[in-house]
Amino acid sequence: MRYNDRRAVWHANIGPIKTPQLLSLHDDLAEIVDSNRQDGDKAKPAALVDAYPGLGKSTAVCEFGRGYYLEQIALRGETTPDGHRRVPLIYIDLTGNTRIRGPNAAICRRSDPRPAATLR
Structure with missing residues (x-):
């Protein structure tokens, strides 16, 4: 029973499979x-x-x-020299007809500086 539970959790959280297409996209990004x-x-x-x-x-x-966030935190630390929390990136959902005002407003409204690693 415990084995099946752990197996179900593992399968539900496999994460992205590093296909050649994914690796190529990550290289380009x-x-x-x-x-x-x-x-x-x-x-x-x-x-x-x-x-x-x-x-x-x-x-x-x-x-x-997530990888970029973790690299930046490992390189620069979780806080700035002034003690402010470092947020090297944020994730914002956009619709198909987003105008420039939408992302700008979403960035300004973003008050929850959770790291990207916890966003999904």
Whole structure:
């Protein structure tokens, strides 16, 4: 009985499988994020992940975000030198007809600085 319970929990939390497509997407996202440091005051590159529903777009991007969050916290610590909690990224759901005001307002409203690792 205990074995079946632990097995059910394990299967329910398998997490993303590191397919070649997922690894390729993560490499591309890492390149974009890294290039943002070098562009100074220029427009920053961004990524658009598009596919049919249910194929794992959100899961793939959240997995990348979790890894990035953990890297940044390991590199820089959980707080800034002034003692403020460090939040290297946030996750915001967008609709298909989102305008620029929507993400900006969502960022301003975001008062819960939970790390990306706890968002999903």
